[in-house]
Amino acid sequence: MSATFSGGCQCGAVRFRAGKVGRAGYCHCRMCQKAFGSPGAALIETPVASLAWTRGRPAEFRSSAVVARGFCAACGTPLYMLEDGWTRYDMAMAAFDDPAALPAPDHAVGVESKLPWFDRLHTLPARRTDEDRSAGDLAQLKSLQHPDRDTQSGPERRS
Ligand SMILES: [Zn+2]
Ligand SMILES: [Zn+2]
Numbered sequence: 597m598s599a600t601f602s603g604g605c606q607c608g609a610v611r612f613r614a615g616k617v618g619r620a621g622y623c624h625c626r627m628c629q630k631a632f633g634s635p636g637a638a639l640i641e642t643p644v645a646s647l648a649w650t651r652g653r654p655a656e657f658r659s660s661a662v663v664a665r666g667f668c669a670a671c672g673t674p675l676y677m678l679e680d681g682w683t684r685y686d687m688a689m690a691a692f693d694d695p696a697a698l699p700a701p702d703h704a705v706g707v708e709s710k711l712p713w714f715d716r717l718h719t720l721p722a723r724r725t726d727e728d729r730s731a732g733d734l735a736q737l738k739s740l741q742h743p744d745r746d747t748q749s750g751p752e753r754r755s
Pocket of ligand 2: 624
């Protein structure tokens with residue numbers, strides 16, 4: 597899939613742009629659970645050659661002998677995993693500015709570690725944020741998250 601997909605971490609210190617993405621999948625493995633602090637991770641193949649870091653650079657943690665995981669050192673957002681010698685990142689789909697515009701995951705891996713309630717999530721009683729919070733509440737909840745688009749300035753000054 598060829599287009600331009602931008603993204604970045606929650607604070608905006610690290611921003612990227614991908615010129616091309618491939619297949620997307622969902623990983624339930626224990627390492628993705630830890631790295632993302634979540635049930636698992638939606639990841640999308642992104643050729644290393646097509647990815648530009650447009651602001652800042654990720655820090656890396658080696659989670660195994662052959663895998664590095666990139667994240668923002670300022671805010672901790674997980675950004676990718678990269679196996680030694682591979683020419684593609686597995687990028688964190690939700691770190692993109694418009695995750696819904698990416699191809700949907702079409703396979704799952706690491707299912708031996710899938711949490712027992714994962715397959716029931718869509719059956720839970722569900723509410724929108726504005727059903728839990730009043731308009732006044734929402735007005736006070738000023739987001740400090742970097743907006744889902746490229747900006748001129750870094751995390752300290754954004755417009
Ligand atoms: Zn950050
Ligand atoms: Zn994994």
